[in-house]
Every structure is written in structure tokens, then in C-alpha cells.
Amino acid sequence: MTPGLLGALLAALAYGAATVLQAVGVRRAGALPVGTPLFARVRAGWPYAAGLALDGLGFLASVAALRTLPLFLVESAVAASIAVTAVLSVLVLHVRLGATEVVALVAIGAGLTGLALTAAEGPAVRPGPSAPWWLLAAAALVGALLVIGAVDRDRGRGAVVLSIAAGLGFGGVGVAARLLEVPSPVWALATDATAWALVGHAALATVAYGLALSRGRVTTVAALTFATETVVPAVIGLVALGDHVVSGHAPAAGVAFAVTLGGCIALAGRAEPTGPATPSDGVQTTPPARQDVSQQP
Structure with missing residues (x-):
């Protein structure tokens, strides 16, 4: 292994x-x-x-x-x-x-x-210097969804919005972690935009998930969060970060992903x-x- x-x-x-x-x-x-x-x-x-x-x-x-x-x-x-x-x-x-x-x-x-x-191992492809700022923009989107869901008077609809926000936030943590390069010395992370994006996504996702659970059914919240945090980062990885499967095994990987999810x-x-x-x-x-x-x- x-x-x-x-x-x-x-x-x-x-x-x-x-x-x-x-x-x-x-x-x-x-x-x-x-x-x-x-x-x-x-x-x-x-x-x-x-x-x-x-x-x-x-x-x-x-x-x-x-x-x-x-x-x-x-x-x-x-x-x-x-x-x-x-x-x-x-x-x-x-x-x-x-x-x-x-x-x-x-x-x-x-x-x-x-x-x-079926997954091919390897480091992520660096999409360019603007990637950390896109991650921070995505964190801002999660924050906006968090506010929208929290103030929505329709508790069911608010729970759906908050669940999606949580899934996007947890997914953003994964994308940021995939792109994060640990510098030397390590305390240089304090000025790294990707590291700040990771922390922001984690904090926002945790708050959104807790609020979603207080407003909606556990089954709905969990299912929406799991689906969003798994599918969205997978698509981003395949499209923008160079993630790929072993040659000729794409159909098998697709089936395995669907079965797992x-x-x-x-x-x-x-x-x-x-x-x-x-x-x-x-x-x-x-x-x-x-x-x-x-x-x-």
C-alpha cells in the first residue's frame, strides 16, 4: 500500500x-x-x-x-x-x-x-498564481450562502442552502489541501493565501453544517453535504488540477465513484x-x- x-x-x-x-x-x-x-x-x-x-x-x-x-x-x-x-x-x-x-x-x-x-497517483498540476485567490473567492461564496441560509425564514429551504454551503466548504478544504505547498520554514504558511483559504473554508463549513443540522432533517443535511463535498472537488480535480485515472480505466473509475457516493x-x-x-x-x-x-x- x-x-x-x-x-x-x-x-x-x-x-x-x-x-x-x-x-x-x-x-x-x-x-x-x-x-x-x-x-x-x-x-x-x-x-x-x-x-x-x-x-x-x-x-x-x-x-x-x-x-x-x-x-x-x-x-x-x-x-x-x-x-x-x-x-x-x-x-x-x-x-x-x-x-x-x-x-x-x-x-x-x-x-x-x-x-x-484505478486512480493514478501524482502531485496536482499547479493551475497558476491566481488559484489561491479563486479559493478565497470560493470561500466568500460559501460565506454568502451561509448568511443566506441562516437568515432564511423558511427553515427547510435554509437548511438546504446551509447544507450545500457546508459541502462546498468541506470540498474547498480538500482542494486547498491538494494545492497547498508546505514552505520552509513552515511558519511562512502564515502569509500563504492557500493556507488562509483552507482555514476559511474549514471554519465556514463547520458553522454552516451545525446551523443546517439545527434547522433541517439529519437525513437531508447529511446527504446534501456528502454529495456536494465529494462531487464538486472531484470535478475540479479532474478539470483543473490534473487528476486522472489509469489509462483505459475511466469507466470503471466512474462506476466505482458512483457506487461509493x-x-x-x-x-x-x-x-x-x-x-x-x-x-x-x-x-x-x-x-x-x-x-x-x-x-x-
């Missing part, structure tokens, strides 16, 4: 495990009686902090993977972290997966395998907040990455 593929796999594992740890931390802290001292709450919720650390590790791993792997593969692997969450939720949170979720898990595994076999959206579309199953729930499922904490009371 190449270092790039190893980084993509590590990112998926880290993001998926982080979601489960954060869910466990919130459950433990939420189960404490009213009036529990702050220190006791922090101690009980330590898995949440561990989950945040894993999120950081996952981000670094994805950035490392993007040094040599195309966006369509790395972004698909990051989206597939929901499959890791699903499997770990069965083992740790004792949730049950229905037939649809099992099929989606198999599809994600098969799709990622196909992408790994479909599996991720299927899992997201079946997701509900974690919690004890009720008779009306039927089968309890696991939440998609990035949303578990927002759904807790």
Missing part, C-alpha cells in the same frame, strides 16, 4: 472513530445528574476530547494523502468514514444495522477498492440520532460523521 492510500485509509478510520467517541462522550456527560461539578463532567466526557483529537489526525492524514492522490479518491475515502462509524457503532454503541445499511457498507467497500485500483448517501439517508431504540424506531441506525453532537439534547 502506497503512503497516499495509507493516508486516505487512516483519514477514514480516524474520522469514523471520532464520531463514535464524541457520541460516547456526550452520552456520558448527559447522563450525569444536574449539579454535577464541571470537573466531573469533563472527566466523564473525555471520549469527546479524544474524538476531537482523532478529527485532527484524520485531517492531517487526508492532507498527506492529497499530496499524491486525486481528489475524487481522497474525498470519497473521507465521506466513507460514515461506514467506519456504522461498523464501530455496532461494536461500541450496540446499534443494529438493517439490510439497507449492510448493502451500503458493502457498496462503499467495493467502490473504494475500485477507486484505489451512493453507499455514503444511503447510510446518511438512513441515519438517525444515536440513542436507545424505541418500538417505533424499528431498527436503530448510526449518525453520519460530523453531526452526532448537534443531535444530542
